[in-house]
Amino acid sequence: MAWRAVARFEIGTSHEKQQIPCQDYGHYRILNDVIVGAVADGAGSAKYSDVGAKLAVETVLEYLSRIDKYIHKQKRCWERFSQPSKEQAKRLFAKTTKKAIAALHKQADSSDYSINDLACTLLVFVATPQWVAAMQIGDGFMVVRPQDSEHQLLFNPDKGEFVNETTFITSANALDEMQVDVLQGQQEFICASTDGLEKVAIRMSDWTPFAPFFQPLEEYLWETKNPEEENEYVINFLQSERLNARTDDDKTLLLCLFDRQ
Incomplete structure (x- = not known):
């Protein structure tokens, strides 16, 4: 059993025309049978939001990958949360988000x-073979699919009161607006x-x-032994004229599949 994943x-x-850098970033780490992942979208109005998005994601992944040091070295960290509650997840993600915010403050000061x-x-x-814990601050989306079941959207994107408005991790109310959920059982995708x-991915109605x-993306993961290296399909999809005709914004995909074989 193993995770297969790719992030691009x-x-x-619109950013190409305005000569603005890509303000999206996404990445993951696989820790034996556990995968931690994160994506971030820099605010269009923020001058260095591309720097902020990358720093936030990398800080989060580093923290969640090293959290083992806070418990007994003979006991794997994620076994401690064999049946995590939503409150446990909230505390974990609050600490994680605070680490990212602190890193952003340090970057801003320096x-x-x-x-x-x-x-x-x-x-x-x-995500482990037994459960998934997830959080979201702002817009974007996270979709999962259990084995032999349908796709499920975890959170409604935070769109705020006005068009193009959302919550950022630098917002004063970021932790108050943080959405958290825990799903028991194996999530295959x-x-x-x-x-x-x-x-293009979510029915707004x-x-x-x-x-x-999502189905072709899943099929690609099933058919590709090492999607991180064999990533031409994902890159071509994100760069395709057909997709760009429907969205002119930066685009990120973090795809994960749990192979039970």
Whole structure:
């Protein structure tokens, strides 16, 4: 049994025209039979949000990968949460988010930035063969599919009161607005993405996943032994004219599959 995963992000056509760098970032780490992943979308109005998005994701992954040091070295960390409650997950993700915020403050201070120059959304998950714990601050989406079941959207994207408004981890109310969930049972497929793909992946009318978007991505993971290296399919998809005709924003895909074989 093992996780297969790939993370890729591509600049949107609107950012290319404006000569703005890609403000998305996504990555993951596989720790034996556990995978931790995160994606972030830098605020369009923030001058260095591309720096903030990458720093937030890497800080989160580093923290969640090293959390073992806080418990007895003979006991694997995630066994401690064999049946995690939502409250346990909230505490874990609150600490994780605070680590990211502290890293952003340090970066801002050392570079003479405003902390708001590094504003970004943040989606994080920890997945084991028995459960998935996830959090979301801001927009974007996370979709899972248990074995022999349908795709499920974990959280409705935070769109705020006005168009193009959302919550960032640098917002004063970030931890209050953080959404958290814990799913028991094995999730065979996980997809985390920024809001650039919402229009094509999620039905906005009822906030349900659009299965034809996800099915080819799952098939690719099943057919590819090492998707991180054999990533041409994902790159071509994110760069395709067909996709860019429907969204001009930066686009991120973090795809995970649990292979039981």
